Amino acid sequence: MEKNYGWWLPIDASAHGHQIDLLLNILNVVIAVLFLGWLTFLLYTLFRFRARPGHKADYHEKHFKLPTYLEIGIVTLEVLLLAAFSVPIWYHLKKDIPKSSDTVLIRVVAQQFAWNIHYPGTDGVFGRVDMKLMDSSNPLGLDRSDPAAKDDIVTINQLHVPVGRPVSIQLSSKDVIHSFDLPVMRIKQDAIPGYVAPVWFEAKKTGNFEIACSQLCGLGHYRMRGFFIVDTPEDFKKWMDERAAEAASS
Amino acid sequence: MTDTSKHGHADHDHSHHDLPFWKKYIFSQDHKIIGLQYGWTALLFLLYGFGLMLLMRWQFANPGQPLPLIGNWFPESQMIGGVMLPEFFYQLGAMHGTVMVFLGVVPLAVGAFGNYLVPLQIGAPDMAFPKLNMMSYWLYFVGGVIMFASFWVPDGAAQSGWTSYPPLSILAGQGQTVWLVGMAFLINSSLLGSINFITTIVQLRADGLSFDRLPFFVWSQFVTSFLLLLAFPPLMAASVLQLFDRLFGSSFFMPTGLVVNDQVSAVAGGGNPVLWQHLFWFLAHPEVYVLILPAVGIVGEIIACNTRKPLYNYKALVYSAIFVGFMSFVVWAHHMFLTNMGTTMNTFFQVTTMIISIPSVIILTVLVLSLWGGSIRFNTPMLFAVAFLPMFGLGGLTGLPLGLAATDIHLHDTNYVIGHFHYVVAPGTIFALFAGIYHWFPKMTGRKMNETLGKIHFFFSLILMNCIFAPMLIQGLIGVLRRMYDPMQYAHAQPAQPLNVFISISAGLLAIAQIPFIVNFFWSLFAGQKVEENPWQATTMEWTAPSPPSHGNFVTPPQAHRGPYEYSAPGCKKDFWPQAMKETN
Numbered sequence: 001m002e003k004n005y006g007w008w009l010p011i012d013a014s015a016h017g018h019q020i021d022l023l024l025n026i027l028n029v030v031i032a033v034l035f036l037g038w039l040t041f042l043l044y045t046l047f048r049f050r051a052r053p054g055h056k057a058d059y060h061e062k063h064f065k066l067p068t069y070l071e072i073g074i075v076t077l078e079v080l081l082l083a084a085f086s087v088p089i090w091y092h093l094k095k096d097i098p099k100s101s102d103t104v105l106i107r108v109v110a111q112q113f114a115w116n117i118h119y120p121g122t123d124g125v126f127g128r129v130d131m132k133l134m135d136s137s138n139p140l141g142l143d144r145s146d147p148a149a150k151d152d153i154v155t156i157n158q159l160h161v162p163v164g165r166p167v168s169i170q171l172s173s174k175d176v177i178h179s180f181d182l183p184v185m186r187i188k189q190d191a192i193p194g195y196v197a198p199v200w201f202e203a204k205k206t207g208n209f210e211i212a213c214s215q216l217c218g219l220g221h222y223r224m225r226g227f228f229i230v231d232t233p234e235d236f237k238k239w240m241d242e243r244a245a246e247a248a249s250s
Numbered sequence: 251m252t253d254t255s256k257h258g259h260a261d262h263d264h265s266h267h268d269l270p271f272w273k274k275y276i277f278s279q280d281h282k283i284i285g286l287q288y289g290w291t292a293l294l295f296l297l298y299g300f301g302l303m304l305l306m307r308w309q310f311a312n313p314g315q316p317l318p319l320i321g322n323w324f325p326e327s328q329m330i331g332g333v334m335l336p337e338f339f340y341q342l343g344a345m346h347g348t349v350m351v352f353l354g355v356v357p358l359a360v361g362a363f364g365n366y367l368v369p370l371q372i373g374a375p376d377m378a379f380p381k382l383n384m385m386s387y388w389l390y391f392v393g394g395v396i397m398f399a400s401f402w403v404p405d406g407a408a409q410s411g412w413t414s415y416p417p418l419s420i421l422a423g424q425g426q427t428v429w430l431v432g433m434a435f436l437i438n439s440s441l442l443g444s445i446n447f448i449t450t451i452v453q454l455r456a457d458g459l460s461f462d463r464l465p466f467f468v469w470s471q472f473v474t475s476f477l478l479l480l481a482f483p484p485l486m487a488a489s490v491l492q493l494f495d496r497l498f499g500s501s502f503f504m505p506t507g508l509v510v511n512d513q514v515s516a517v518a519g520g521g522n523p524v525l526w527q528h529l530f531w532f533l534a535h536p537e538v539y540v541l542i543l544p545a546v547g548i549v550g551e552i553i554a555c556n557t558r559k560p561l562y563n564y565k566a567l568v569y570s571a572i573f574v575g576f577m578s579f580v581v582w583a584h585h586m587f588l589t590n591m592g593t594t595m596n597t598f599f600q601v602t603t604m605i606i607s608i609p610s611v612i613i614l615t616v617l618v619l620s621l622w623g624g625s626i627r628f629n630t631p632m633l634f635a636v637a638f639l640p641m642f643g644l645g646g647l648t649g650l651p652l653g654l655a656a657t658d659i660h661l662h663d664t665n666y667v668i669g670h671f672h673y674v675v676a677p678g679t680i681f682a683l684f685a686g687i688y689h690w691f692p693k694m695t696g697r698k699m700n701e702t703l704g705k706i707h708f709f710f711s712l713i714l715m716n717c718i719f720a721p722m723l724i725q726g727l728i729g730v731l732r733r734m735y736d737p738m739q740y741a742h743a744q745p746a747q748p749l750n751v752f753i754s755i756s757a758g759l760l761a762i763a764q765i766p767f768i769v770n771f772f773w774s775l776f777a778g779q780k781v782e783e784n785p786w787q788a789t790t791m792e793w794t795a796p797s798p799p800s801h802g803n804f805v806t807p808p809q810a811h812r813g814p815y816e817y818s819a820p821g822c823k824k825d826f827w828p829q830a831m832k833e834t835n
Contacts, residue, residue: 004741004742005728005729005741005742005744005745006728006745007724007728007745007746008724008727008728009660009727009728009729010728010729010742019656020656020657020659020660023651023654023656023657024651024657024660024661024727027650027651027654027657028651030647030650031644031647031648031650031651034647035640035643035644035647038618038640038643039640041618042618042621042636042639042640045618045621045622046621046626046628046636049557049621049622049623049624049625049626050625050626050628051558051625051626051627051628052625055625056625056818056825057557057558057559057623057624057625057817057818057825058559058623058624058818059559059560059817059818059819059820061560061562061563062562062619062622062623064562064619064622067612067615067616067619070611070615071608071611071612071615074607074608074611075608078604078607079604081604081650081654082597082600082601082604082654085654085656086600086654086655086656086657087597087600087655089656090593090596090597090655090656091593093659094593094596095593111509112510112511131507131509131514132514134509134512134514135512136512139512141509174508174509174510175417175421175508175509175510175511175515176415176416176417176418176421176510177415177417177418177523179588179662179663181663181731183660183729183742184742186659186660187659188588188659188660188662188663189588189590190588190589190590192523192524192589192590193417193505193507193508193523194505194506194507194522194523195524195590197590210740210741210742212729212731212740212742214662214663214664214731215415215663216340216410216411216415216418216733217418218418219336219337219340219409219735220336221340221733221734221735222336222733222734222735222736222737222739223736223739225739225740
């Protein structure tokens with residue numbers, strides 16, 4: 001079985017991640033080539049023009065053509081990286097928010113130091129939430145008297161999604177700024193109180209992964225770890241049914 | 251006032267021998283003494299900031315293990331049985347950043363080198379406003395004491411990162427208030443300094459020293475001063491607003507509907523935490539160039555002197571520095587790609603970030619090509635200056651995947667960011683500052699530093715710096731997040747743990763590698779080889795003054811007769827032709 005984590009990028013379990021990885025790999029090659037080429041030139045220059053008996057410095061200014069070509073090359077490369085990769089990838093992630101009927105809707109509300117996960121249940125509508133109802137047993141302040149809330153599912157630190165279906169998350173925070181990081185999904189988005197940020201992805205691989213908090217959010221920041229589980233459609237349905245039964249019995 | 255200052259060195263001169271000790275060395279108005287005061291204080295803070303980091307590095311390599319030997323000396327609010335508490339860890343993190351940037355590197359680069367060298371290089375007797383200069387140092391000193399003392403307030407020092415993002419920073423303990431007050435002192439210190447530099451460079455240049463004959467170091471300080479002058483006021487305003495939010499219940503940065511610890515927060519609301527980030531980074535990005543430009547200036551001087559030829563394409567260097575300074579005001583939000591700003595703004599800041607790389611590449615290229623055709627002396631200052639080039643280059647290159655928003659998604663807030671900006675500042679700027687210390691030590695003391703110890707210091711520092719920061723880039727690619735009290739919490743970070751151990755050992759060795767420098771520094775201060783006014787056979791005007799220069803600097807006011815870097819000029823017998831020398835050399 002493929003290992004999730006090693007000495008390089010985490011595995012990419014998402015539909016869009018390969019584009020980011022491709023860009024990152026291109027950049028790694030660019031950095032390596034430019035740095036090593038340039039270092040070689042530097043070392044050669046230092047050796048060739050070292051002070052030694054009989055060698056004199058040349059006062060007259062040379063006219064190098066190389067820097068001009070190098071500059072033009074770098075500018076062209078940067079335009080290409082922006083126009084062909086970075087900007088389109090970003091627009092795809094921010095503008096192509098899935099609206100299809102099979103989209104899994106989830107609210108994620110961060111707090112010190114946990115991730116509250118809110119599924120709308122079978123009706124597909126999130127129940128009413130009210131911050132006055134928030135307490136340790138109801139961290140989202142979900143109003144269970146609201147008909148739409150009856151079938152809602154709330155978990156803490158357990159984000160289950162099905163493989164192969166788009167997932168659309170409304171991300172927010174109750175207290176301070178957190179950042180919602182799914183390394184294997186190439187997703188990272190700040191959760192800022194007062195804002196609701198859209199996040200979406202589609203998982204391509206099943207497995208047990210992690211939610212990390214990547215923005216310093218207090219003393220427990222380092223342990224604000226959640227489980228991110230990509231299920232097969234059958235497992236996902238089973239898990240949802242179990243949670244729904246739990247919610248109904250409580 | 252310009253007239254009196256310009257020709258006023260005689261007025262200063264007759265009285266300086268009569269000055270009591272405290273006026274000559276403590277509350278001095280002499281730019282050289284103030285420069286040295288800045289230098290001593292900043293070096294101590296650099297060492298202190300490094301010490302804070304070493305404590306953190308122990309925790310990274312041995313999470314939850316008691317710190318040997320000194321662990322039990324710490325109070326229970328910081329370590330229990332020698333085991334570091336997260337409270338203390340996050341204080342160390344916030345204060346390492348604050349101390350290094352605002353109390354170490356900038357005061358050394360601008361306060362010390364700028365103060366000491368700018369008047370000398372432009373042939374002026376002193377800064378334009380000596381009293382303001384004194385005040386600027388003492389504001390910095392008080393700010394430093396406040397920051398240093400903040401570890402002893404009841405809740406400990408600031409612990410919300412050096413970036414102090416609200417609402418966390420507003421909800422944090424008293425240390426944050428102390429931090430904001432300390433920042434107010436440091437900001438005002440820099441503002442006074444920047445006004446002084448700009449006035450001095452515009453008004454007090456020696457006869458004949460037109461702007462196209464200014465040493466590049468002076469240009470770099472000139473641009474830096476504008477950055478400080480224009481970028482710090484927004485942070486000052488932001489700090490006052492955050493202070494109001496903390497002390498008086500205002501809500502500039504606090505949104506409506508906060509629920510902290512399941513309690514509805516009593517704040518008025520209606521504010522916006524992202525506003526702080528904009529105001530903070532509007533300072534803090536230009537601040538990056540405040541860290542870099544004086545370093546580039548130092549490296550330029552040392553390269554010209556030790557290649558024994560003029561800098562290649564001086565004009566491109568100056569224009570690039572000005573352009574970088576200008577562009578540094580329009581890239582700040584690339585620190586904020588993940589705050590959910592609009593796609594248009596996002597694209598704008600990606601484009602400006604790519605644009606700023608162009609003049610940066612020109613600066614590096616000019617400096618490298620300046621070596622071509624030279625007769626290169628490899629003394630200690632030159633080694634540090636040359637090593638600055640690839641290290642700063644790598645720092646710049648690793649900015650690419652962070653400046654492109656798509657790859658920033660994976661790398662944001664990981665150790666890749668830490669590796670990137672430390673390459674710029676540590677083996678980059680700090681190497682340039684070391685180069686400057688070795689290069690101008692003879693001017694400041696009349697003695698040379700020891701070459702052997704200097705080279706030992708250089709080679710070990712170069713290797714160890716790379717052993718520290720290159721693995722951080724790999725950790726970042728793995729996805730290891732910054733600001734983790736316990737790096738073992740996440741499964742994705744665990745494969746990178748051996749790197750943490752390696753980095754921490756390297757950091758400990760780097761501390762040992764600074765011992766030759768410290769020994770060399772003090773030994774040379776008292777017993778170093780005595781030198782004349784121009785031991786490096788350099789051309790710029792500071793080398794025309796005695797070593798060390800007396801109060802009022804020059805025996806006779808110098809005049810500039812040519813550009814700053816007339817090395818190996820045809821028609822001269824010697825391979826350097828000082829700016830202030832009328833006849834051929």
